[in-house]
Amino acid sequence: MKLSLNTAQLYSPVDLTPNGLDRLIEAIGRQLGAVESVTDWGDKYDRLVVAKVSSVKPHPAADKLSVCLIDDGGASAGVRRRGGLIEVVCGAPNVAKGQLVAYIPPGAIVPAAARDAVPAKLTAKEIRGVTSHGMIASLKELDIGNDHDGILVIEPAMTGKASVRPGMPFKQLYGLDDVIIELENKMFTHRPDCFGILGVARELAGIQGQKFISPDWYLNEPKLASRGDLRFKASVEAAELVPRLMIAGLDQVSVGPSPLWLQSLLIRLGTQPINNVVDITNFVMFLTGQPLHAYDYDKVAALSGGEATIKVRLAGKKEPEFKLLNDQAITPRPGDILITTDKAILGLGGIMGGAETEVDESTKRLLLECGTFDMFSLRRTGMAHGLFTEALTRFTKGQSPLQNDRALSFAIDQLKSYAAARPAGPTLDIKTTSESVKPIKTDLGFINRRLGTDLSTAEAKRLLRAVELQIDGADQLVITPPFWRRDLRIAEDIVEETGRLYGYHQLPLELPSRTAQPAQRNDFIDLGSQLRRILAALGANEVLTYSFVHGNLLERAGQSKQLAFSLRNALSPELQYYRLSLTPSLLEKVRPNVKQGYDEFTLFELNAVHNKQDKDEQESALPRENMQLACVSARADKTVTTQAGAPYFQAKIYLDQLLGAFGHTAEYRPAKADATSAQPYALKRCAGVIVKDRQIGLIGEYKAAVSAAFKLPRFCAGFELDLKALHELVGSAGNYRQLSRYPAINNDLTLAAPAQLDHQTIKSGLDKLLKLGGVEHSLESLDIYQPSDKTKHHSFRFKMWRNDRTMTQAEANGLIEQAVQKLATKLRVKKI
DSSP states (O other), X not given: OEEEHHHHHHTOSSOSOTTOHHHHHHHHHHHTOOXXXXXXXXXXGTTOEEEEEEEEEEETTEEEEEEEEEEOTTOSOSOOOTTSOEEEXXXXXXXXXXXXXXXXXTTOBOGGGTTSSSOOXXXXXXXXXXXXXXXXXXXXXHTSOSOOSSBOBOOGGGTTOSOOOTTOBGGGSTTXXXXXEEEOGGGGTXXXXXXXXXXXXXXXXXXXTOOOOOOHHHHSOOOOOOOOSOOEEEEESOGGGOSEEEEEEEESOOOOOOOHHHHHHHHHTTOOOOOHHHHHHHHHHHHHSOOOEEEEHHHHHHTSSSSEEEEEEEOOSSOOOEEBTTSOEEOOOTTOEEEEOSSSEEEETTTEEBGGGOOOTTOOOEEEEEEEOOHHHHHHHHHHHTOOOHHHHHHTTOOOGGGHHHXXXXXXXXHHHHSOOEEOXXXXXXXXXXXXXXXXXXXXXXXXXXXTOOOOHHHHHHHHHTTTOEXXXXXXXXXXXXXXXXXXXXXXXXXHHHHHHHOGGGSOOOOOOOOSSOOOOOHHHHHHHHHHHHHHHTTOEEOOOOSEEOHHHHHHTTOOGGGSOBOTTOSSGGGOEEOSOSHHHHHHHHHHHHHTTOOEEEEEEEEEEOOTTOBOSSSTTSBOOEEEEEEEEXXXXXXXXXXXXXXXXXXXXXXXXXXXXXXXXXXXXEOOHHHHTTSSEEEEEEEEEEETTEEEEEEEEEOHHHHHHHTOOSEEEEEEEEHHHHHHHHHHSOOOOOOOSSOOEEEEEEEXXXXXXXXXXXXXXXXXXXXXXXXXXXXXXXXXXXXXXXXXXXXXEEEEEOSSSOOOHHHHHHHHHHHHHHHHHHHOOEEO
């Protein structure tokens, strides 16, 4: 963002440099934004003066050259002729006696060459036998325009000065004694008003404690023309992306060069002058931060089916290629905001117009557009096509649609003054959304407590009113932001604004008090650390993957993108959706690890997931953040043998060891269809993890479609746990278990059971019956063997002991027999 200090001062009712330029720069860096550079534009005009051409004679040895005697008012040192005049050879065809011109004396640098790495100084030089003591400069040589065909003829009435005389410093004309301050754009990302010189001028006054008042044309809602002979129509089809569109018609337009003050200003701000119409739209944009675009009315009408039509719509899948004003040919992407007629494309909305409706010397009638466009959509379009314009820079900051009529009215007034334009049609104003300024309520105590200040109500009001905030009330303050301050929404914004205007450097420097006691440990964080240590000790490897994933990842895992939160302005499609679970991210890492030669490994991750259907019970509008632990075990196909068994049991070993470390034993129940509908697990090859009659997760192998989508090896399984549920279980019981001083007895047992009876039911039954026996025990599954379609053999290993004495084998056998008998009656099993 480049600021012309002269222009800012022109529209400011107060002196913007009351304490000098250096103090102003210091205040900007401290209270407004980072200063990238400060350029005294007048430096390169230091030795240039206004001169008067006293005589013009043909050069004796060159037909196209003239020998001029000029009067510089005695301001320049050098060789002079009789009467104090200076002889200069000039090749411009428009030089004439009596003209006021810009004179560059020997020893000075031509302004246009000042940007060269080593700018050359002008010297007295003999040209065809006549010595020229300096030169009379053209617009291009003066770096205030593009015309190089003739010299600049100074017209006093167009300089902004009451009188112009020989010897006057040239930089006093056309605002050239200017200082250009370049401010870092990132500092103003949330301040669209500061992308206009008027907005920055307001801030310069405010941070120096001076009250700024905007010009009437900006503060007051204008009355725009509603009648005229020019007929046209407009419509907005992309209502959600275009809050407001205004179109005005003008005729009797005289297109030509802009006044020199305007050409010079645009060059100082980094933009080349084009013609008076285009330059005025750019000037209004630099001044207010609101981009505008002018179309040749007759060209628009020729591209329309009947009456001149302007339509704002979204690009479809197959749009024709068209050429922009910079001669770049582009093909619109689906979703780009287009400005069109009913037949042809006119330009990219908010970025750049098309070449076919360009304003040129033949233009007599105009359509002047002033719109507001969605900043996220424009940013995507600009990045996709490699377009970076001044208009796009401002639109991507979120310009207020409430200023469109002000900017449009001011632009029309400028076109009337400098292009002889006349309003000639209705001003169309299409509003697709309603935006209004909402008051903010706070109190002085709220502000002072957060800033550590003791500001009085009068002081706080003075600070905020300096930048045109309306404040009512005494104890309870009601602050109404102006329409251009879209960043002020809550009371904390007012605190920040007050502190900035007061000066953060003036806030009291006090260290916050703190206790010497250690911070209370967070049990949930400690649980995560324990889980990591246990799994790492078991040989698993922790990974950390992105919380945002590609939609394809969810679809490959059998999950619905509609259940996932998505980002409208994602950095890339790879980071668009917030994942529903951790397992898909781990499955994505399996094949790359296998390809790298890791034949057997286990991966795990602890992280947060979200789901649109899972909302907080107390804050129903907010999504719940669920913490999960996911684990995946895999073996490369080349290492898997027929004795490897089902991968389910490999994952189960990790889970049993993990829960056992906390003193818990899980039961595994067949999973229900609704529990696996949004999961990658195969329904018939997974189970619910039950601890103390509460399901805390799922364990199992993956669906065939998921395995194929991720190209998983045949041996692959895993589990997912709800960490909140696990934390509640761990917090309710310790994991310490006193070891017995007496030896334990080991027994193996095989039971024959009906084929439809699941293994977990038998194991749970045995476990409960042994607990009734009053002895300590552990129960381990050894094997499941199915000799026929009707029968399965389930093998277990018992470990039994007592804490008060040594247990005998007969006692252990008797307890087992009792348990088997009761189980046989209940489940129709028998001992083998």
